[in-house]
Amino acid sequence: MSLFSNMSAEEISYLLDEHGIKHGPVVDSTRNLYERKLKEAMAKRKQAKPSPDKTFYREEEEEVTYVYRTPTKSENFMESRPYMRSKTAEELEHSASYSGYSRSSEYRGRDYDELSHKLPVGPKTAPIRSGQDAPKAPKSPRLIPLWVQFLCFLAVAVFLYFVFSSMESSEPLKVIE
Amino acid sequence: MSTTSQKHRDFVGEPMGDKPVIALSGIGETLGKKLEEQGFDKAFVVLGQFLLLKKDTEMFTDWLKDATGANSRQAGSCAQCLKEWCDAFL
Numbered sequence: 001m002s003l004f005s006n007m008s009a010e011e012i013s014y015l016l017d018e019h020g021i022k023h024g025p026v027v028d029s030t031r032n033l034y035e036r037k038l039k040e041a042m043a044k045r046k047q048a049k050p051s052p053d054k055t056f057y058r059e060e061e062e063e064v065t066y067v068y069r070t071p072t073k074s075e076n077f078m079e080s081r082p083y084m085r086s087k088t089a090e091e092l093e094h095s096a097s098y099s100g101y102s103r104s105s106e107y108r109g110r111d112y113d114e115l116s117h118k119l120p121v122g123p124k125t126a127p128i129r130s131g132q133d134a135p136k137a138p139k140s141p142r143l144i145p146l147w148v149q150f151l152c153f154l155a156v157a158v159f160l161y162f163v164f165s166s167m168e169s170s171e172p173l174k175v176i177e
Numbered sequence: 178m179s180t181t182s183q184k185h186r187d188f189v190g191e192p193m194g195d196k197p198v199i200a201l202s203g204i205g206e207t208l209g210k211k212l213e214e215q216g217f218d219k220a221f222v223v224l225g226q227f228l229l230l231k232k233d234t235e236m237f238t239d240w241l242k243d244a245t246g247a248n249s250r251q252a253g254s255c256a257q258c259l260k261e262w263c264d265a266f267l
Contacts (some may be wrong), residue, residue, distance in 0.1 A: 024231045031239040033230075 004035040012038065019045070183256065188220075189261045194221040202217040203247070203254030227259045234260055 009026035012034055020043040026034055056089060142172045181189075185202035192249035193200070200220050217223050230236040234256040241252040 021234060022231065022236075024229045027229065030229050030240070033236065033243060035237075036243065037236075114223055 004038060180221035181257075182254070185258045187259075188258050191263065191267055193220045193224065198223055201255050203251040205251075208245045208247050208251065215244060223255070224259055224262070227256070227263070229250060232263055234261060 004015075009031070010025045010032070013023060016034055018024075019038060021034075021037050021041060023034055023037075024030060051086055083120075181267045182202055184200070188196070188200055188202055188264065196219070197209065198204050198212045198217055198220055199206060201223060204212065204223075211220075217226065226240065227237050230240065234253075237259070238249070238252040241255055242248050242249065247255070
């Protein structure tokens, strides 16, 4: 109370505005009530001080999830993947040339089922071919859903829009005719 | 406030004129005396306070509780009857 008792009515009404308290004129009969309301509002604001920290944490969490999401969607990640795969392909070739066929077959067996299908092609040419196919194999299951989904969605949306617009344009014409 | 007292209906039913504060719904002799001590000797003075608080029943209820020590039911009843009077006559 001592905080506000020295304040002018204008200062109190300004503080009330700042705290979002609807108020009328600050006069003798209303001053006590408004001072009490201000006190309560300030106490609430002090209690609510930890909450901004919580919101900060939430924002940080959102940023973190955003960082996690972006690489899956961005093309940089897609571009980096083939490099990784090409390295493994080179390793495959090296391992095939150095340690022989049995080892490379183990590699292929671990990596992809498609490679195992190409096993019977040839014992020495197979690892090279499979190494070339290896970068394509991880590409296709990731690229197809992304691009095809986008294209399908766009195509359906455009198609529906055209149907809708043609229906709108044709009906008034019939009415006019 | 689904059911209103006879006092409430009497007050809301006509202009308040020079009615004393105890004519207000929810204000008995004890609260009326406390109000008169603070200068609210007529019902229209209390109405003035209600209007100063911009007809905000919550604010007025808080003020009445603070000023006279009225309980929530008494203060709410008084605020309600002043609000209805304003709706009818202001």
